[in-house]
Amino acid sequence: MPDNYMKVQRIEHGTVIDHILPGMAFDVLRVLGMSNDRSMSILINSHSKKGGKKDILKIENVELSVQEASRVALISPQATINIIVEGKVVRKFNAEAPKVVRGILTCSNPNCISNQKEPVTTEFRLGSDDGHHYVCSYCERDIIDLAKRVRW
Amino acid sequence: MRHVISVQDFSAEEIIDLLDRAETMVAIARGEAVSDLLRGKVLACIFYEPSTRTRLSFETAMHRLGGGVIGFAGTEATSVVKGETLADTIRMVSAYADAVVLRHPREGAARLASQFSDVPVLNAGDGAGQHPTQTMLDLFTIRSEMGRLEGLNISLVGDLRYGRTVHSLAIALAKFGNRINLVSPEGLEMPGEVVAYLKDAGKFGKACHTPEEVITDTDVLYVTRIQKERFPDPVEYEKMAGVYRVDPELVSRGPDNMIIMHPLPRVNEITPEVDALPQAKYFVQAFNAVPVRMALLSRVIGGE
Numbered sequence: 078m079p080d081n082y083m084k085v086q087r088i089e090h091g092t093v094i095d096h097i098l099p100g101m102a103f104d105v106l107r108v109l110g111m112s113n114d115r116s117m118s119i120l121i122n123s124h125s126k127k128g129g130k131k132d133i134l135k136i137e138n139v140e141l142s143v144q145e146a147s148r149v150a151l152i153s154p155q156a157t158i159n160i161i162v163e164g165k166v167v168r169k170f171n172a173e174a175p176k177v178v179r180g181i182l183t184c185s186n187p188n189c190i191s192n193q194k195e196p197v198t199t200e201f202r203l204g205s206d207d208g209h210h211y212v213c214s215y216c217e218r219d220i221i222d223l224a225k226r227v228r229w
Numbered sequence: 230m231r232h233v234i235s236v237q238d239f240s241a242e243e244i245i246d247l248l249d250r251a252e253t254m255v256a257i258a259r260g261e262a263v264s265d266l267l268r269g270k271v272l273a274c275i276f277y278e279p280s281t282r283t284r285l286s287f288e289t290a291m292h293r294l295g296g297g298v299i300g301f302a303g304t305e306a307t308s309v310v311k312g313e314t315l316a317d318t319i320r321m322v323s324a325y326a327d328a329v330v331l332r333h334p335r336e337g338a339a340r341l342a343s344q345f346s347d348v349p350v351l352n353a354g355d356g357a358g359q360h361p362t363q364t365m366l367d368l369f370t371i372r373s374e375m376g377r378l379e380g381l382n383i384s385l386v387g388d389l390r391y392g393r394t395v396h397s398l399a400i401a402l403a404k405f406g407n408r409i410n411l412v413s414p415e416g417l418e419m420p421g422e423v424v425a426y427l428k429d430a431g432k433f434g435k436a437c438h439t440p441e442e443v444i445t446d447t448d449v450l451y452v453t454r455i456q457k458e459r460f461p462d463p464v465e466y467e468k469m470a471g472v473y474r475v476d477p478e479l480v481s482r483g484p485d486n487m488i489i490m491h492p493l494p495r496v497n498e499i500t501p502e503v504d505a506l507p508q509a510k511y512f513v514q515a516f517n518a519v520p521v522r523m524a525l526l527s528r529v530i531g532g533e
Contacts, residue, residue, distance in 0.1 A: 186336060188334075188335055188336050188356050188357070189335065189336050189337050190315065190333070190335040190336065190337040190338045190340075190341045190355070191337060191341070193314075193315075193335060194312075194314060195314050195315055195316050195341060196314065196316050197316070197341055197344070213337065214337075214340065215336070215337025215340050215341060216335075216336035216337035216355075216356075216358055217235070217336075217337070217358065217359070218336070
């Protein structure tokens with residue numbers, strides 16, 4: 078098999094999200110609100126040159142904004158974003174996990190006041206330690222199973 | 230405007246300052262001196278959940294400072310049963326009063342209330358969340374009974390997993406330079422993040438399953454109730470509830486100047502025979518709620 082063999086064709090225009098945590102590609106699509114009417118390729122558990130495995134998403138005709146990229150970082154903080162124009166990478170940046178997330182997530186604590194019928198926007202803060210976790214500003218608990226807590 | 234939501238919102242200096250202020254309130258709290266510091270002011274005590282000590286001590290604190298109290302204990306006779314949101318209730322109550330004391334069954338309720346209130350909100354317990362004024366009165370009791378708030382061996386006994394009040398207390402005590410022992414039944418151990426905090430701070434003593442293992446090296450034995458509401462299976466609760474019994478025999482094995490504290494209510498974790506011992510300080514602790522809450526009210530309402 079040649080070195081430049083590719084399981085999935087390169088795209089001419091769009092966004093390649095690389096270094097997604099293995100198995101998280103569908104969750105990334107979910108947090109981006111991408112419906113299945115778009116043309117895209119999804120690689121699951123692909124071999125990573127850095128060792129281990131990763132997922133890759135190639136989404137055609139969509140240029141991800143920095144704001145959208147931060148949503149990706151919520152659940153896959155190591156992901157890199159490559160913007161492709163005419164088959165070439167014109168911009169590459171790391172998805173940066175937002176320090177504060179308002180309104181996108183719901184708290185995983187069923188007894189949190191933010192899960193009741195109150196007129197409030199949820200708010201989560203990135204934990205201050207090294208681990209990638211978010212803490213609810215209301216009940217002060219870590220959010221569990223973050224990918225499933227994204228709402229639209 | 231200063232809200233009192235979580236003990237973590239307060240620096241060590243602010244807590245010491247508050248305890249000093251509470252000391253000046255003791256004579257007024259006992260009725261030996263009279264104050265009209267908060268005359269003409271109104272405190273709203275809105276309690277969505279049962280409470281004895283917290284509500285009565287806040288009300289006493291306000292009365293002792295010459296102020297008035299409005300509120301409700303239980304939501305049956307209020308618009309809450311008609312579906313009124315906490316946000317709307319707080320907006321309305323904060324228009325009637327100069328401060329709001331809130332107890333609510335949902336975690337984060339006090340934080341939410343502070344966003345909708347025009348006056349200071351004091352958290353009197355939000356579900357399994359925070360209860361900062363309890364921590365402050367615990368610190369006050371330790372300092373007044375032991376003569377200092379640092380360099381003590383403090384053993385926390387009971388349900389250390391679910392009661393977040395005891396988590397905040399452990400962290401606050403470690404911040405003041407005390408060594409913490411953790412005594413809990415299997416399955417109700419202190420959460421890992423609190424243990425990690427104590428270890429990082431160099432203030433972790435010992436974790437074990439029986440108070441006998443730490444009693445000889447304990448200055449403050451802080452006992453908590455195993456909370457029935459945490460156990461879906463009553464048989465499991467009964468098993469856990471009977472695990473610890475602090476009785477005169479156990480107390481006799483501790484140092485003479487050891488004190489015993491309990492946030493109350495107790496069920497059977499401290500036998501009534503202990504009440505008469507000089508080490509028993511839980512009713513003193515309950516009284517201390519008044520001067521500490523007076524100090525808080527004078528600060529948030531009176532600007533003292």
